[in-house]
Amino acid sequence: MSLTSWPVLTALLVAIPIVLRVIALGIVPGNRKPSSGMAWLLLIMIQPYVGLFAFSLFGRTALGRRRHGRQQRADAAIRQAMSVPEAVPEPEPASSVASTWVDGVVRLNQHLGALPMLAGNQLEFLPGYRATIAAMAHEVEAAESWVHVEFYITAWDEVTDPLLGAMARAAERGVEVRLLFDHLGSRGLPSYRELLRRLGDTRIQWRAMLPIRPLQRRWRRPDLRNHRKLVVVDGLVGFAGSLNLTEPGYNKPKNHRLGREWVELMVRVEGPAVAALNAVFAGDWYAETGEIADLALPGPAQSVTPAATGSAPAGQVVAPVQVVPSGPGYPAENNLRMFNSLLYGARRRISITSPYFVPDESLLSAVTTAAQRGVAVELFVSEVSDQFMVGHAQASYYRALLEAGVVIYRYPAPYVLHAKHLTIDDDVAVIGSSNMDMRSFSLNYELSLMLRGVEPVTALRQIEDEYRRLSTPLGPEEWARRPARLRYVDNVMRLTAALQ
Structure with missing residues (x-):
């Protein structure tokens, strides 16, 4: 040179x-x-x-032209099939004021996610990990036509064998059994190869969602994931919530050594809302495969069916339900807009359960504003996070929350409180797969169920009461004594959480 x-x-x-x-x-x-x-x-x-x-x-959340086109076509078909101009059923609110503002959230959700609120559903909350899998397996054993199963993480182990075994047997007797699981979410478990081997020996139709396979020209931003969890059987019974299809220690030796297990909550649904759950699955199946799955959507008459009369069976409640899908394929952050609308509508009490609470500016403002205007706000989180970066990012928000008057309850280690739900006054509740973090708002496909009325709120409050009994409140003085080195790490991780 x-x-x-x-x-x-x-x-x-x-x-x-x-x-x-x-x-x-x-x-x-x-x-x-x-x-x-x-x-x-x-x-x-x-x-x-x-x-x-x-x-x-x-830096980009685009999913590719072909997949985006499939999702748009699926959403359009669902919107047309479930188009119900007067789809807001008579609620059971605490007052007419509550009725007015909740109606607005219902319209918002339907505008963003295409699915109306559907009345006349029987709900049962299932907090038991193994008991929930057994309940899903019981319904699959009785399936006659089809079974649709979708989980972020799937493993075939001793705890999940009752459900996956029931699915395999159903497929053998001629039931159409379809299974979706997230590619990277499931691949991270040591048992992934065993899952593929055992699925290959069955007649279950399965696909890995959002696969990353560069050699097959299947590449996208790797942290765009499908985080939904749902089961639908014959269009009659559905399940949704926070549980992943794996044993409660996630098949990881470190978790077993620590005695770490995940604490979950699912909801069992019977009624018109099951068709809405299945519509979400059908859209995801079409996006992955290009194939049309059984849709079985309710017509307008079902959509406005009045709430069932009489009392529900023991352990169940009757309530209107609105299924709210969200994810990178939607033009707006459906779940975040719903959460913010509900928080600003609260007048007396808010209870939030979120294992990963990393809010954006709008959600942090909604939570702290509610507390500052006199609403009793409580947040249930885990004492110790299972994810280093998320745990520290979450901790960086505790000071602002405590100063605003939010009461933070920490569920005792080594357990991970992984349930995700929200209750507002005596009017409305939300349960599903969505955390209150920026990843769930922008990068993950999520599924939330908004439940309306006193009965579902009361049932969820009983579960929240048990969390509170087991948890320890975090005091402002205790948090102020946090070492400077940990505060530094918290702030750095908070910055990385914003890289959306």
């Missing part, structure tokens, strides 16, 4: 990072939350090459 070329090379080495930073200023913030845009820009300003490489991998 000649001496004259050195100044040119030096100028390029200086100029290129500057040019990249300037270009990033005009591209990164586009159609992105300010907090997310600032986090990406900070990374690029500090390390332009590393930052831009990371942004190219993780």
Whole structure:
């Protein structure tokens, strides 16, 4: 290299990072939350090459033209089949004021997710881990036509064998059994190869959702995942909630050594809302396979059926239910908008259970504003998080919550409180797969059920009462004594959580 070329090379080495930073200023913030845009820009300003490489991998939530087109067609079909202009049933609110504001949330959810609120459903909350799997297996054993199963994590082990075994037997006797599980979510377990081997020996139709297979030209942002959990049998019975299809220690030796088990909550549904649950599955199946699954949607008459009269069987409640799907394929963050609307409508009491509470600015403002205007707000989390980055990011918000008057209850270690639900006054409750974190709002396909009326709220409150009995409240003075090194890590992880 000649001496004259050195100044040119030096100028390029200086100029290129500057040019990249300037270009990033005009591209990164586009159609992105300010907090997310600032986090990406900070990374690029500090390390332009590393930052831009990371942004190219993780900066876009696009799922590909073919998949996006399939989802749009599925959503349009569901919207047309379940188009019910007057689909808001008579609720059982505490007052006419509650009726008015909840009606607005119902309309919001239907506008964003296509699915109406459906009355006349019988609900049963299932907090027992093994008992829940046994209940799902019992319904599959009785299946006559079809079974649809979808979980973020799936493993075939001694705890899940009753359900997967029942699915295999149902397929053998001619029932159409379809199974979806997230590719990377399930692949992370040591038992993944065993799952594929055992599924290959059955007649179950199965697919891995959102697969990452570069050699097959199947590549997308790797942290876009399908986090939903649901089971539908013959269009008559459905299940949804927080449980993954694996044993409660996730087949990991470290968890077993620590005695760590996940605490979950599912809801069993009978009634018109089962068809809405199945519509979500059918859309996901079509997006993955291009095949039309059994849809079995209710017609308008079913959609406005009045609430069932008389008392429900022991352990069950009767309530209107609205199924709310969300995920990167939707134009708006359906779950976040629902949560914020409900929090701002609360007048007396809010109880939140979320294992990963990493709110964006809007949700943090909604929670703290509720507490500051006199609403009794409580948050149930785990004492020790199973995820290092998320746990520290979550901890970075505790000070603001405590100062606003939110009561934080920490569920005792080594257990992980993985249930995800919300109750507002005596009017409305939400249960499903969605955490209250930025990942669940922007990057994960989630499924939430909004339940209306005093009965489901009262049933969920009994479960929350048990959490409170077992948990320890976190005091502001105790949190203020947190070591500086941990606060530093909390703040760094909070920044990484905004890289959406």
